[in-house]
Amino acid sequence: MEKRNNRPPRPLNERRQFFDSENRPVTPRRPARSEEGENRPERSAGPRGGDDKPRYPHRPAQDRSIDMIFGLRPILEALNAGRTLDKIFLLRGTKNSMTQDITALAKSASIPVSMVPIEKLDGITRKNHQGAVAYVSPIDYMPLDSILSGLYEEGKTPLLLVLDRITDVRNFGSIARNAECLGVHAIIVPSHGAAQINGDALKTSAGALNLIPVCREPNLKNTLTFLRESGVQIVACTEKTDSSLETGSVDLTGPLAVVMGSEEDGISPEYLKLADHKLRIPMAGQISSLNVSVASGIMLYEVLRQRLSTDK
Known part of the structure; x- marks a missing residue:
């Protein structure tokens, strides 16, 4: 016996409703067409609908270069120039003349230095830190x-x-x-x-x-x-x-x-x-x-x- 379905047929051109991770409605973008008329693969819509770039919430936010200094030599030059640094992070296991000079100058200026793993530095910045990151203080400390x-x-x-x-x-x-x-x-x-x-x-x-x-x-x-x-x-x-x-x-x-x-x-x-x-x-x-x-x-x-x- 043939099974009967009382539901009306679904229209072929019906558009589905999509929702983001916060249960907000998202309008998907239509596939773009090339000059030859062929459909090109389109990236899935992000949480903001029209954003074709995937978002990675586990990555650190974009840095403001005015607040940080990257690399051993720039940090050493900043210390020699008397700039006020708040904290210095150096890659654990790195031992050379620059790291020794940075540590000595930081100690004399009462600037804390931490030897940290690479994961810590990658969590601070997405830039090429070369194993050294320093926070620049917006104020000058007084004696x-x-x-x-x-x-x-x-x-x-x-x-x-x-x-x-x-x-x-x-x-x-x-x-x-x-x-x-x-x-x-x-x-x-x-x-x-x-x-x-x-x-x-x-x-x-x-x-x-x-x-x-x-x-x-x-x-x-x-x-x-x-x-x-x-x-x-x-x-x-x-x-x-x-x-x-x-x-x-x-x-x-x-x-x-x-x-x-x-x-x-x-x-x-x-x-x-x-x-x-x-x-x-x-x-x-x-x-x-x-x-x-x-x-x-x-x-x-x-x-x-x-x-x-x-x-x-």
Whole structure:
């Protein structure tokens, strides 16, 4: 017995509807015809419909050459010229006179150098990096000793902000904005384990990073010791203390360095030992921690409040 199908016949010229990976309708391109009238094979439509070039989301985005330098010799020349570099990545296992010179110059300038595998370099850029990539810093780092001595010579009361392992770029930009608005004279960051100062950081800071000096120090423990010996009081913002900020138990009107730690585990224990005072921010909600940029704003506001009250 013949099987019957009640569905109407499908038109031969019916066009099928295609969808991309985000379930958005895509209109396929018609095959192009050559002059002889023959159909040429057409690439499949990409997620944007008319894009005939395949997209590879696993590849890194196109680099901005203004932010990077590629190759051993260009990096070496940049160091000799005194350009401010943020980080240097060298291919692991590469040992020659250039890599030795780069490492020595970078160490003297407190620029972190990392020996990485080829996969790391290929993930940073699609360009021919020749085993060496360097990020160019959009700002110039300043020496802490000259800033501190200059503040004392001008009769100003130093207010410094020390950041321990703040790695999020946008958090760093927000902290810099708080610092500039609330009268901080300089921000101190470690050479390793700190957020990269790039375009995102500058944008988030609303231009504050172009106004407030940033000091990059190879060893924060030595830096805190230097500050204490220079008459600067070290105050650490931490929840591991009973002293609360709102009590006003600590005088914040003198030369001061406020230390803020990472959101994951706060300030390193070795730095907490060097603090003259430890203060916690009082909270009334169920969440026991604040974003570090918000916490820095609260701490610095209390410093400014006390100083303004004293001036009156």
